[in-house]
Amino acid sequence: MWPNKFDYQRAESVDQALELIGDEGKFLAGGHSLLPVMKLRLSAPEQLVDIGRIDSLRGISANGGLTIGATATHAEIAASGDVQSMCGALADACGGVGDQAVRNFGTIGGNIAHADPASDPPTVLVACGASINIQGADGSRSVDAEAFFVDLFETDLDDGELITSVSLPNCSDCQCAYVKFPHPASRYAIVGVAVCLKMDGGTCAQADVAVGGATVKAVKCAGAEAALAGSTLDDAALNAAAEAVKADIADWLAGDVAYPESYRQQMAGVYLKRAVKAAAG
């Protein structure tokens, strides 16, 4: 509860933020991932650069696809009509992050930069083909969400780089869903499954699936996708996809003493079925 001493500066622009951030600095947005670890003295950055009031990082815009500013809060995303219509799964995921206070302060940029494996939004971003827009001293770049999440608390971000926004394709002609088995204490996902289905009549033309919580990072699940694609989402296809998803995540499993890897892996199968039913229903 008593963080180490640190310097605090507020940036007025992205360029200024990139100038201010030093080798030992951290960007501060909503602070709901960073400040708790600082209070526990698990992290002790010497400098915080507050990006919370930079206008260009705010807001959600829709033109063809979705562009969500890095400092858009979970609550804003959950309540956004554009997000609900273009990617309902993301609205659902953001609406289930933490509690209301966390959602009012916590930001999508901060969330994905922290890359907690049990967090909800990354799983949807990976399933729905989002890209992460990044700015650094050397300019801007964009990375697919799948490539952005590298490992446990590890992303493709380099030191000094800042997430500016997240882009998502328009999924309004898809049926997507995110369902999770929340940890009874933390409400983080023991397993979270995002699916995005393109239906052609009663047949699934294309399926995108990602799993988080059970894994060290959000994992795209090609085997489950293949099992669902071309099917009518009947029990046989669901059972096959549930088996396949366990194999898809086998190399990335995470667990703890209360909810071990083996259990989470099995639950990924159960929750895949539930996610597909939620999306198709």
Next chain:
Amino acid sequence: MSTRIFGSGIKRREDPRLITGEARYTDDIKLPGVLHMAVVRSPYAHANIVSIDSSAAAAMDGVVAAYTSEDIGDGLAGLPTAWLIPDSDLKTPEHPALAKGKVRYVGDGVAIVLAEDRYTAQDAADAVEVEYEELPVVVDPEAAAQDGAPQLFDDVENNIAFTWVMGDKTASDGVFNTADVVVRDKIVQQRLLPTAMEPRSAMAQYNPATQELTLWCTSQNPHIHRFIISAVTGLNENKVRVIAPEVGGGFGSKIPCYPDEALVSWAAIKLGQPVKWTETRSENYQITIHGRDHIQYVEMAANRDGKLLGVRATVYAGMGGYLSTAAPGIPTILHGLLYVGPYTMDSVYCESIGVMTNATPTDAYRGAGRPEATFLLERMVDMVAKRIDMDPAELRRKNLIPAFEDGYEVATTLIYDSGDYPAAFEKAIGIAGYDDFRREQAEARAEGRYLGIGITAYTEMCGLGPSQVAGAVGFQGGLWESATVRVTPTGKVQALIGASPHGQGSETTLAQIIGDELGFPVDDIEVIHGDTTETPMGWGTYGSRTTPVTGAALAEASRKLKEKARVLAAHLMEAAVEDIEYDDGKFLVKGSPDNFQSIQDVALMAHLAWNMPEGMDPGFEESQFYDPPNFVYPFGTHIAIVEVDANTGDIELKRYIAVDDCGPQINPEIVAGQIHGGVVQGIAQALCEGVIYDDSGQLLTGTMMDYTMPRADMFPNFELGETVTPSPHHPIGVKGVGETGTIASTPTVYNAVLDALSPFGVEGIDMPMTPAKVWQAIQSA
């Protein structure tokens, strides 16, 4: 016709200040020049301290001092263990305020730093360099008691602090050797974190001119804290003032006197400046006492026709690294004596082994020994039912003690005060629709849905208790309470009590008792508690004792005042005392209802003393010491209905029925609140709460991210019922209700889950029954 305030569910008078954040807790109290104490705590569960270097810390800007055990020397005596149980070979190893040469659990204090602000104190604590030599660790109490286990203390052989025996082993063996049926199980009562909403805090101020120490602290029993702080500091007890301001819950965890409270006192005396310490939640989980931690080997004997014959158990009770204040009494006196429960069972035997382990000390946690007893009984009863193929409700019905009104002696030597267990049982069975449920269960199973029902019939002893019994069982204190009812000249009441409520709503309940006795409006009655200088002596709020014991003292003090008022009123109205009738705060002359003196009139005239009857002293104030002649024994039956999702192991609690009998209810809303809270805590033990240590003694459930506290959305609306059986020995017939929920609910839900899983043949799951464990049990069955 007057409206009785007794029995009225008025709103809790303490709630406005609590829910608007206006209440003043220890940490809210600001003193000029206060120093902040941080404690350097051991990161190892068992280690020798090779060296401590606090020079860098002491040299930091804003740091006033850093001290180790060596600096304290004999300035502080070790913290006492205050429950010296008989019939055991109890050893009480030294518990220094800061570790001397060796640490025994993660969080054991090794040094303190005092600084001008809290941040600097924490920086300085981090800067103290301690070199440790790690030692082998043992956390499991059964393992710790075996030959060859790591030894915590040289003078506690095999870490066994005591072996307490209850009952006649030979007689018990005779019953078990000849019984038709014996069932047995190993039951693990996992460690639990009390998690009071307010963490512990302590602030001390010493006045060298008067040599008086004032200690504000989170205490359930400030008079006991004064007693112990006086003993450890060497100050005379009349020079120590302990104030428990608003206290945000305790559940037992604020009964003990901890090193931290002794350390702020010592440092305040040493430095002549006020010193404050407030724990973080992480510290709370690491160093504030834990509850339960039993490994029980339990057996029950029965006849084939369902007659229960006896129960016996060997209990390994984890004490942690030191013996906390009341620790030895919890798995012994407060546990074994409950082995008969509500049943006509004649044979009991208990061997309870208190074992030192490299873990946080344990002590009383809501229910304290009684939940652990009720659980093992109810678990065994269900196992007997299964073995003899009898419905578990029918088996309980067959063995319940029949109704009694004034004393029923059971094999544990307790004399239950009053009870009608069958009435409460049948009421709960009726609310649940037990027979219908069995049909519904069968239909659901046919559809692949797994419903289960669990029943607990219980009685417990609370309202602790007769002081003579306290002495006989080694409790190093009395268990009476005292109270003063003081009426001001304008007819407003100050009720001063020695007990120290901390969230129970006692300011409301106790005011209702006084209002009922004397006719003062409840809003005119203030209940004052928590300050050893302002209040009369009392032994504290725990063991569901404040309403039964303090309430009795207040009722008796009020009755004395009422008699004084009657005599004075008669005198003022020039009537004979026997012609005075009392009705709702008025003393009337029989036959002339317009001729009366109100209680307020009488109070004023008693203060003015212009016209007193001969021999009557002025003033309007009475005190009463009350030592209960027996415990009180609330009882009831709880029923839970659950559904298990076999795909995930997730458990949905569909219904929860609680029929409790705590005698006449003074405030039914507060009774319901106590039951709700207790039930939630007890169900949490069954389903989600549980401390996990790794093999090196590190606490893996050290935050609320990992330790699962119950949440409102886990629970259905509770269905409460009641029966009313007054205690025959109590002035107003009431029994305690603070712990019944935790005592009854854990086995209720546990048995319901196992009932749901019976198609899979699952015989047992260690608590907490998390989805992962339930799912694994289904897979393995």
